[in-house]
Amino acid sequence: MADKLTAEQRSWNMSRIRSKNTTPEKEVRSMLHRMGYRFSLHRKDLTGRPDIVMPKHRTVIFVHGCFWHLHAGCDKGRIPATRREFWERKLKGNAKRDKQHLRTLRQLGWRVITVWECDVERNGEKVARRLSRLLNSATGHDSH
Numbered sequence: 001m002a003d004k005l006t007a008e009q010r011s012w013n014m015s016r017i018r019s020k021n022t023t024p025e026k027e028v029r030s031m032l033h034r035m036g037y038r039f040s041l042h043r044k045d046l047t048g049r050p051d052i053v054m055p056k057h058r059t060v061i062f063v064h065g066c067f068w069h070l071h072a073g074c075d076k077g078r079i080p081a082t083r084r085e086f087w088e089r090k091l092k093g094n095a096k097r098d099k100q101h102l103r104t105l106r107q108l109g110w111r112v113i114t115v116w117e118c119d120v121e122r123n124g125e126k127v128a129r130r131l132s133r134l135l136n137s138a139t140g141h142d143s144h
Helices: 007-015 023-034 084-107 117-122 124-136
Strands: 052-054 059-064 111-116
Touching (some): 059 117, 084 111, 111 117, 111 124
Antiparallel strands (some): 052 059
């Protein structure tokens, strides 16, 4: 299916998409704050600039948009039919970079949690319970 927008309209739409302080990210931060957790945001000294950094728990949280990070099994995590080569290179590159950041952070001793946009939208309470369980666990296994 061809794009119904002109190149200029699509460009304007895409320019409005933010990489940080997204609605799902703000919702996850609000959940953590209500649970009494304190954190910092987008630390430049950590690879991948995690959305949420909890030094006390040696934990970082990435809140990923399903489209931009190719969430497997999610309707939003698909490569568009229009300009397929461009999007495939872009989105697969994002996913590859995510894996590299995850590996590096783990090697540095950080626990990495990934929260997906669709999970926050579908069932925020379930996400909050999962975060609480992971942050309160003594073992602190990675989750993504």
